[in-house]
Amino acid sequence: MWQGQRSRTVVIGIAFAALFVCCVLPIVYLVATTFGADSDAYTALALDSRQRGLLYNTAFLGVGTALLATAIGTPLGVALARVPLRHQAVIRVIAAVPILLPPYIVALAWIYLGSRRGLLAALTGRDLFSAWTYSPPAAVVVLSLVLYPLSMLATEFAMRRVDGRLEEAAMIVAPPHRVLWRITLPLVAPTILASALITFVLAVSEFGVPGLLRVRVYTTEVFTAFAALYDFSRAIVLAVPLLMVCVVVAATAAGLLGDRLNTARRSAGVSPVAFHDWRRPAGIGFVAVVAAAVALPLLILGREALAARSLGEVVTGSGKAVVRSLFLSALGATLVVALAVWVGYAQARMRRSARLAIQVLLVLLFATPSTIVGIGLIGVWNRPGIAGTLYGTDAMFLLAYLARFVPVAVLILAASVQTVSTSQEEAAAVSGAGWIRTMRGIVLPQMRLGIAAAWVVAFVLAFGELGVSVLVAPPGDATLPIRVYTIIANTPASRVAALALLQALVILAPVAALGATASLRKGQ
Amino acid sequence: MIFHMGRNSCLARLGAVIVYAALFGSACQRTGGREVTAYVSADRPFSEPILKEYERQSGVRVNVVYDTEETKSTGLANRLLAEKARPQADVFWSNEPVRTLVLKSRDVLAPYQSPSADGIPSSLRDAEGYWTGFSARIRVVAYNTNLVKPEEAPKSIFDLADPKWRGQVAIADPRFGSTSFHVAALYAIAGDQKMDDFFRRLKQNGVRVVDGNSVVRDMVVRGEVKVGLTDTDDVNVAVEDGQPIAMVLPDKEGLGVPVMPNMVSLIADAPHPDEGRHLIDYLLSSDVERQLAQSEAVQIPLHGGVQGPKNIPSIDTFKPMTLDYSKAASRVEEVTNRLASILGL
Numbered sequence: 001m002w003q004g005q006r007s008r009t010v011v012i013g014i015a016f017a018a019l020f021v022c023c024v025l026p027i028v029y030l031v032a033t034t035f036g037a038d039s040d041a042y043t044a045l046a047l048d049s050r051q052r053g054l055l056y057n058t059a060f061l062g063v064g065t066a067l068l069a070t071a072i073g074t075p076l077g078v079a080l081a082r083v084p085l086r087h088q089a090v091i092r093v094i095a096a097v098p099i100l101l102p103p104y105i106v107a108l109a110w111i112y113l114g115s116r117r118g119l120l121a122a123l124t125g126r127d128l129f130s131a132w133t134y135s136p137p138a139a140v141v142v143l144s145l146v147l148y149p150l151s152m153l154a155t156e157f158a159m160r161r162v163d164g165r166l167e168e169a170a171m172i173v174a175p176p177h178r179v180l181w182r183i184t185l186p187l188v189a190p191t192i193l194a195s196a197l198i199t200f201v202l203a204v205s206e207f208g209v210p211g212l213l214r215v216r217v218y219t220t221e222v223f224t225a226f227a228a229l230y231d232f233s234r235a236i237v238l239a240v241p242l243l244m245v246c247v248v249v250a251a252t253a254a255g256l257l258g259d260r261l262n263t264a265r266r267s268a269g270v271s272p273v274a275f276h277d278w279r280r281p282a283g284i285g286f287v288a289v290v291a292a293a294v295a296l297p298l299l300i301l302g303r304e305a306l307a308a309r310s311l312g313e314v315v316t317g318s319g320k321a322v323v324r325s326l327f328l329s330a331l332g333a334t335l336v337v338a339l340a341v342w343v344g345y346a347q348a349r350m351r352r353s354a355r356l357a358i359q360v361l362l363v364l365l366f367a368t369p370s371t372i373v374g375i376g377l378i379g380v381w382n383r384p385g386i387a388g389t390l391y392g393t394d395a396m397f398l399l400a401y402l403a404r405f406v407p408v409a410v411l412i413l414a415a416s417v418q419t420v421s422t423s424q425e426e427a428a429a430v431s432g433a434g435w436i437r438t439m440r441g442i443v444l445p446q447m448r449l450g451i452a453a454a455w456v457v458a459f460v461l462a463f464g465e466l467g468v469s470v471l472v473a474p475p476g477d478a479t480l481p482i483r484v485y486t487i488i489a490n491t492p493a494s495r496v497a498a499l500a501l502l503q504a505l506v507i508l509a510p511v512a513a514l515g516a517t518a519s520l521r522k523g524q
Numbered sequence: 525m526i527f528h529m530g531r532n533s534c535l536a537r538l539g540a541v542i543v544y545a546a547l548f549g550s551a552c553q554r555t556g557g558r559e560v561t562a563y564v565s566a567d568r569p570f571s572e573p574i575l576k577e578y579e580r581q582s583g584v585r586v587n588v589v590y591d592t593e594e595t596k597s598t599g600l601a602n603r604l605l606a607e608k609a610r611p612q613a614d615v616f617w618s619n620e621p622v623r624t625l626v627l628k629s630r631d632v633l634a635p636y637q638s639p640s641a642d643g644i645p646s647s648l649r650d651a652e653g654y655w656t657g658f659s660a661r662i663r664v665v666a667y668n669t670n671l672v673k674p675e676e677a678p679k680s681i682f683d684l685a686d687p688k689w690r691g692q693v694a695i696a697d698p699r700f701g702s703t704s705f706h707v708a709a710l711y712a713i714a715g716d717q718k719m720d721d722f723f724r725r726l727k728q729n730g731v732r733v734v735d736g737n738s739v740v741r742d743m744v745v746r747g748e749v750k751v752g753l754t755d756t757d758d759v760n761v762a763v764e765d766g767q768p769i770a771m772v773l774p775d776k777e778g779l780g781v782p783v784m785p786n787m788v789s790l791i792a793d794a795p796h797p798d799e800g801r802h803l804i805d806y807l808l809s810s811d812v813e814r815q816l817a818q819s820e821a822v823q824i825p826l827h828g829g830v831q832g833p834k835n836i837p838s839i840d841t842f843k844p845m846t847l848d849y850s851k852a853a854s855r856v857e858e859v860t861n862r863l864a865s866i867l868g869l
């Protein structure tokens with residue numbers, strides 16, 4: 001279709017070169033320069049019997065979170081797409097709030113709730129939950145309550161793109177709920193599976209929640225290798241099984257997904273199947289989930305924070321860090337999306353085998369523990385010349401965000417590109433439009449929602465990013481997460497809760513404002 | 525938005541200006557004028573005022589990178605190791621010996637014998653000058669004063685394995701921070717067999733292994749456990765807050781009380797070595813020790829004649845643990861692996 005189009009080759013080539021430099025090179029550099037000659041020690045480490053426990057816990061955490069988050073999010077997404085709820089835009093924003101909260105903060109609230117002297121023990125007078133508070137199932141529940149909005153929003157998005165004519169035809173012979181079950185849900189299943197894959201990768205690459213809840217997984221072992229033993233080689237060896245688990249899951253998901261992402265567009269004038277009778281149960285479901293995932297953690301943190309002393313001094317002293325974090329996160333998210341949109345387009349338009357290989361690479365990059373990425377960034381950029389000019393400046397935050405979050409943004413945007421039919425690009429090419437013009441006029445406008453979603457995800461992840469940032473932050477200035485975590489080292493629990501609440505509220509405010517603005521514009 | 529270049533070229537140019545400013549702006553702020561860069565693992569609430577005071581007195585801009593709690597991120601030691609080929613820091617201020625001694629063994633540090641170190645005991649200074657100790661903390665047994673009478677509180681580390689404390693003892697993860705140094709020191713002095721046996725009994729006694737010393741303190745305050753192993757500054761924060769907690773200096777008669785000094789070092793090939801030396805001279809001064817003693821850090825001065833913190837006994841009123849810091853630090857990796865196995869970490 002685009003044979004001979006030099007502009008396409010140049011743009012895509014530059015994008016992949018940037019992907020290599022920003023995302024791949026730090027990891028390759030660290031691996032290449034770190035491994036020593038003692039292969040026997042690494043073999044012994046890899047075959048250590050403790051590895052079985054790590055493998056089990058990591059797989060349990062990833063699969064358990066993906067399943068539970070999907071089980072929570074999918075029905076909510078169906079409700080948003082098919083149940084005529086009042087104030088639907090508000091419900092969507094509130095239900096999506098958990099994805100904005102750093103998982104560590106939710107885990108902290110969980111401990112305050114269920115520990116031996118926590119809120120539940122205080123209310124019931126008995127210690128019923130502390131044994132369960134620190135456990136792999138607890139980590140699954142906490143992460144699922146944070147990540148279910150991915151599944152919810154993906155399901156809603158996919159259901160709104162189902163061709164209404166298919167449902168209309170089916171309803172001639174079947175009732176609405178059967179049409180939903182036999183026609184609509186199978187059509188959106190690939191999108192749900194894609195979001196489950198992202199949830200899986202986010203869960204297995206998470207360190208804060210399993211660390212806090214004392215669940216031994218590969219990320220905590222990698223962290224120990226760095227923080228307790230200062231052994232870079234050991235950390236990389238321990239990261240390999242984690243990455244292999246992700247490869248297996250990503251390849252399986254890609255094999256199941258195939259080319260089945262929905263490429264249809266909703267037909268004008270055809271109303272979707274609606275379920276008016278489901279308004280009450282849908283409302284109850286939203287209230288229950290929002291209460292457990294949003295209200296409860298924030299209330300618990302607020303209760304702990306009320307006991308904090310000299311809180312005003314800590315909060316006011318964080319103003320500069322708040323502004324800095326918001327600015328760098330917004331800029332970082334913009335750069336991430338600006339790069340990812342071209343890589344995502346290229347990946348979506350590749351042959352199946354190449355597309356699968358790129359997808360596996362992206363999952364690998366995103367699952368790589370943040371410390372490995374951080375140490376690799378130092379190795380690549382802390383050198384004389386142009387690279388050294390950037391090192392020690394805020395550019396390192398931006399490079400950290402690119403290294404960490406371009407892969408997940410590409411996955412989101414590639415899925416978005418696949419909903420744009422290639423026949424439209426073919427028609428444009430036949431009409432004489434160049435590739436750049438076709439992208440500007442046809443493809444990118446249809447990717448608006450996907451671009452917005454990728455930007456918000458990148459912004460939220462960048463704002464809460466700590467593992468790489470703490471390694472590459474320039475001296476003298478800090479982002480809010482760094483400031484919070486350097487202060488809490490020797491701080492009463494009440495002040496920890498207050499700072500965690502501050503971080504949560506700071507990230508909620510601009511995203512809620514964005515959501516409200518988008519809803520208002522849609523209403524107009 | 526950013527792709528419709530025709531309509532929004534002004535926005536795109538503005539965006540490019542902002543990107544440029546972000547990329548180079550912070551670097552421009554740091555050129556010109558005297559400056560020194562310090563990587564600081566000592567707790568920020570205590571160290572920040574000291575460094576700001578130095579900045580005010582000397583007129584030298586102090587660029588600081590603070591560390592997070594040891595179980596939250598991999599910390600500055602790894603950053604220093606990664607930057608070894610092209611150091612960014614001039615000075616490293618650590619609040620416990622392990623990090624410093626690892627860095628010394630990896631040739632990250634440079635020797636410097638500061639004149640301010642005169643008066644600090646030689647056992648708390650590196651003979652070659654790679655590190656100098658100052659303002660120490662003590663490892664203590666904290667207990668909840670509502671649940672435990674002073675005469676009932678454990679007097680020795682080894683009392684924690686007594687069945688009467690079953691399920692009522694908390695310790696910070698011994699793989700990290702000051703606890704890692706403490707256990708390595710115990711293994712170096714008491715021997716592997718005795719310490720392995722102690723930790724097995726501790727495990728059988730239902731010991732709670734938690735994130736950090738401050739978490740131990742909070743659990744004792746809340747009564748989740750009756751006793752815990754932590755540091756003097758952690759306990760003092762709660763004491764000053766009016767919480768029901770007190771502390772015991774363990775093994776005053778036996779092994780000796782574990783004393784952990786802060787350590788300050790010059791970085792090898794530092795970008796500003798002269799300013800680094802001046803900062804080290806300041807940190808090792810009696811004035812800084814006085815400030816740290818009188819702050820919530822309640823750190824014990826090592827210079828003679830400097831008034832110590834209230835509530836904490838002076839270092840010459842108890843028997844400190846006699847140990848070779850380098851030898852203890854050299855055992856950290858091995859001890860970490862042993863304890864991971866014994867305690868199921």
